[in-house]
Structure formats: C-alpha cells, structure tokens
Amino acid sequence: FLPQVCGCIILGFSIWIRVSGAQQVNACNSSMFAGVNLLIAVGAIIMILGFLGCCGAVKESRCMLMLFFIALLLILILQVTGGILGAVYKPQVEAALNDTLNAGVDALKSTTGEHKEYQEEFQKLERKNQCCGMLNGPKDWGENFNKLSSNMCECEVEKQSSDLCTKYENRYIYKRPCGEVIMQQIKDNLVIIMGIAFGLAAVEIIGLVFSMSLYCQIGKK
Known part of the structure; x- marks a missing residue:
C-alpha cells in the first residue's frame, strides 16, 4: 500500500x-x-x-x-x-544549458518570422516574471526591441524601483534578464x-x- x-x-x-x-x-x-x-x-x-x-x-x-x-x-x-x-x-549539462540559452538569444533576435511563436511566448514570460531579454537584457532582442511591441519589457508597476527597473532608450524597462529567472x-x-x-x-x-x-x-x- x-x-x-x-x-x-x-x-x-x-x-x-x-x-x-x-x-x-x-x-x-x-x-x-x-x-x-x-x-x-x-x-x-x-x-x-x-x-x-x-x-x-x-x-x-x-x-x-x-x-x-x-x-x-x-x-x-x-x-x-x-x-x-x-x-x-554535470559540466556537459551546464554547457548544454548555456547553449540552449544562447540559442534562445538568437531566436529573439530573429527577424525572419520563423521564431514568431517563441518570441510571443517569451514576451509573456517577461511580463509574468518582470524580466527582460535572455542573458543581456533588451540587447537580446536586437532590432525586434521596438519592432515587435511598443512596450517591450516596459515596467508595469506604479512606482519604478531601481532594483526592478532601469532606463533604456528613454523608457523604463525591467532590469533582470529572464535567463536568471529560468x-x-x-x-x-x-x-x-x-x-x-x-x-x-x-x-x-x-x-x-x-x-x-x-x-x-x-x-x-
């Protein structure tokens, strides 16, 4: 039993x-x-x-x-x-994980539309966990940062905190990379x-x- x-x-x-x-x-x-x-x-x-x-x-x-x-x-x-x-x-597992995260960065930067679904899911992840980008913040989005959404990574809190948000291209965005969350x-x-x-x-x-x-x-x- x-x-x-x-x-x-x-x-x-x-x-x-x-x-x-x-x-x-x-x-x-x-x-x-x-x-x-x-x-x-x-x-x-x-x-x-x-x-x-x-x-x-x-x-x-x-x-x-x-x-x-x-x-x-x-x-x-x-x-x-x-x-x-x-x-x-363990080292091989960690290396594979890093490769996966780096591949995620490449997918975020993609402008071909091939990774559109992935990019949409990742934006949901960003809003839910209050983070931005995979490893390097908004830079991971490349040209897509302003192209895909006008409020990409934007801090959706009433009072922006320096621990949570940072200023990037004249607007406040989430400071923490989503790679840390994952x-x-x-x-x-x-x-x-x-x-x-x-x-x-x-x-x-x-x-x-x-x-x-x-x-x-x-x-x-």
Whole structure:
C-alpha cells in the first residue's frame, strides 16, 4: 500500500512541477524538464508496482512478490545510476544549458518570422516574471526591441524601483534578464526533484526488505 501512496505523491508533485514550469519550457527548451518527465513515469510505474505488491501479499503469491522485488530493485538501480551520471556529466549539462540559452538569444533576435511563436511566448514570460531579454537584457532582442511591441519589457508597476527597473532608450524597462529567472526555476525544481528522489529511494528500500521478508516467510509455510 505504501508504494502506491508514494507513487501517487510523486506523480502529483511531478505533474505540478511540469505544469508550473510549462511557460519556462515553452520559452526555453523542453529538455530542461527531462528529469520531471522521468519522475512522472517512475511515479506511474510505482503505483502499478504497489498494486502488484499488495496483490502478492494478500494472495501470498511468491511469484508476484518476486516480480515486485525485481522491478523495484531495477528502479532503484536506475535511480542510483542516473544520479551518478548526473554528477559525472554535470559540466556537459551546464554547457548544454548555456547553449540552449544562447540559442534562445538568437531566436529573439530573429527577424525572419520563423521564431514568431517563441518570441510571443517569451514576451509573456517577461511580463509574468518582470524580466527582460535572455542573458543581456533588451540587447537580446536586437532590432525586434521596438519592432515587435511598443512596450517591450516596459515596467508595469506604479512606482519604478531601481532594483526592478532601469532606463533604456528613454523608457523604463525591467532590469533582470529572464535567463536568471529560468535558472532559478530550474534550481528550485532540482531541489524538489532531489528530495523526491531520496524519499523514493528510502521507500523502495523498505519495500524491498518487506517484500523479500514476506517472500521468505511464505516459502517456509
């Protein structure tokens, strides 16, 4: 029963993270939420495995308990492997993230219309998070700064603060680059994901111990 509950919690949290970060994904790159997508899959699988474990315990089926044990063990091994790979390839991940942000800057500067949808989504991101540009503020928009909208990055607050706004081309715009917002969003989500992963590992170990214990007890009958 415990794995099913944990699976539901993991699934719920993962979907919440995915949905809450949807705009950042649209304005950046969907690969940034690969870990969240993986957790959604893991949560769903654990819910199914929890049902298998419950049935095995109720029916005292050694076959079902062994299947539950093996599947849970495989998931735990994959989690540990994923964590190790994440630590080993951290520089490559950071480099890929920087490349993604730089590609976003190129898309903002594009005047061909090819990235029109991206630019529209990014403007929504700017208004929502009170930021401007990807890495270098309004300069990231290039010629599009005055071309796409007359109030691009404009401070929509009654009292402009020097911490929030800065003057650029005779109007007040948001000071903070949106790249900082996106990076903070990723860091916040990573903390949640790591917490879920550690909690999940603990539950999996408990599940492994109990399933094997029950498996052995049934075998002695």
